[in-house]
Amino acid sequence: MSEKIFGYAGQILRIDLSKKKILKESLRKDFIKKYIGCTGYAAAILWYELKPKIDPLSPENKIIFSTGPLTGTLCPCSGSYEICFKSPLTNAFGESRSGGIFGPKMKYAGFDHIIIEGKSDKPVYIWINNGEVEIKDAQHLYGKTVHETTEIILEEIKEPEASIACIGPAGEKLVRFAAVMNDRDRAAGRCGGGAIMGSKNLKAIAINGEKDIEIANPEKFYEFVTEAEKALLKKTALRRFGTINAITVLNAMGALPTKYGYTGFFERAEDVSSERLLSKYLIKRRACFACPIGCGRYSEVKHGIWATPPHEGPEFETADMLGPWIYLSNLEAIIKANYLCNNYGLDTISAGNVIAFAIECYEKGWIKEDLVKGIKLEWNNPETMIELIKLIAKRERIGDLLAEGVMRAAEKIGYGAPELALHTKGLEMPAHDPRGETKIMAIKYAVEYRGGCHVHSGFPGLYDRSPESLNDYGLKQFGLPWPPKGKFIEEGKGIAYRFFAIFGQIPEIMGMCQFASMGSEGNMITAKDYANIYSSLTGIEMNEYDLMKIGERVYNLKRCFNVREGFNRKDDKLPKRMYEPIATGPVKGEYVKNLDLMLNEFYEAMGWDIETGIPTFKKLKELGLEDVAEELKKI
């Protein structure tokens, strides 16, 4: 490294599994300036290095483990890493975040990013110890679950402090929504990163490090981060009840997705509530690295047929997708299913989505009887859910079909299935219903670069959830329409979402958890706080407006990646069910009325072409992405 860069580790590790070549590169200063780091930096690498239209599961695809400048520092909620790749589910830009301690360990080992290329001829795992890298044989690990793999590797490398990210049997079998799991129960679940690792014959990465992350201005930095910690400690509900608290909150609003989105009200929601988890199954709370919130649950079922060892979870998304979404209220079975998904390395959101999808298709008579012999495909049946999770992870019988993800499965099933499937761009929809919760989620699902996703980039659902909402996310100063007009009014939502899309990139490129970036000034980390923390850490002066500009640049770059893959306005759509009224509950009859209006507003606000939804040359030039615009012109 020629010149010291504060806050960053300063190096990129590039591993070509085909040639078994290990390369260490310096971090590019111009990229830091333009994209800061984490998914921003990784998006730039993927844009310049990936050929368009490749098969995501081919050796040509790359998977990048990325950390940001704040990862591994004193800044609260900074224990993140993200994986970036071309997604096997959507064929678009894929990214997924996870907490735990894997990201910080990357920084302490001396690497900001780890780029995995090519394909190994036999199963391997990578052991990185303080900058020393070794590719080790993993044939004996194949077929092993996530927990088993972790135990065996920790024993082999004789370093109990090491952190391990690995795939389970689902990743090996190339289940298209397989997750990358780290520190046993933390998941970079969405978009199918596990399948990419599986396609490269890479079972795991083990990492440990003891290097310093230096600070440019320690006094200032200390002042800003302690203030941020104080603000985040005000999130008392999230601290006490965890994310699963949303079950009760959303159900009261009539926006708890139930029975594959048929309704937004679940009459048995009490049975899967956070209070019930707390009183019967929770051992304690568990936090990611440097997190003062600690929303993670650590639970077990001690006795009975659903008994599980202690493990982390279930979170809200898991509890709804494997619960009410399948019309099920057996919390013990949900905990068991969460444990199995973690161990097989499956994304619980996508898994819940395809299971409910299969049940509804079967109900309608679209799935042939011989495919489901011996399995009772019906709502509210915990045995079926557990059985299907096992079949999907092993790709056996109907599991082989569902492992392709809801979009591909629907095409194979035929009949009305493609219209029924709840996904956008191929990524299964999660447990937030835009019809009943707030219409800003409708525009979000439609335009998001990674498909039907509620957090990347930014979760805007708190903005107008209630009339007395104060949650401006600190965005008023940039021009966010304020006060919000009401959650069911579609007009103006496209304009408002622009701010969340751009702001949502900031925690991502910094290497932070999204939960630190929701709410209002005083209980979250705003753009201004990020600018202060970043400037004092790295010594690179920056204000909140510069940061928002970089956020916009990164969002546009990710969009351009998708445009190059052939995506445009025709793909920014919602599944048919979103246009049908909610069947029961407090907001019965609500539906998405005019997506086109919101799309037009959003494209115009972003400076994109309204006809095609492609960023204009002018916009890209303004953002300093001329070369990207030139390449798009050729298409």
Added chain:
Amino acid sequence: MWKNIIIHPKKCTGCHLCELYCSFHHFKINNPSRSRIHVVRSEPYIDSPVLCIQCGLCINSCPVGAIIRNKKNGAINVLIDKCIGCAQCVFVCPYGAATIDPVTKKALICDLCDGEPECVKNCPEKVLEYVDSTKAVYYKNLIISKLLKKESVPLEPYPK
């Protein structure tokens, strides 16, 4: 009267913030492996910080007299200029609280941050408490009596 740090392990979520504050306070960097407090996660069930109880066993173990007791606050202080990094203190410490700094290769032992421990001040879960030595004694007795009765320290899964 001297004070000491006591631990309520059941409250710990394993966030490692104490380690970060410790290494920041002493070296102005981020690096938990240069911390004098260590969060142990042992599956299943256990998250807990482990730290020096200021017992002083290391003082006599040091062959060059680099470890002394601070008369002001009772803390163990390592004289960095004298320390030769021989790790005798690491061997003698019954708690695994003394370590060798991976960067400077000198001993790391908790010095109570000169009477204002950063880890105590900044722990979001209030796992650590800086109390008078007499209270620490009472708390330790309580733990021993619980262990004798084969009881566990009361479970507090969430903040009040």
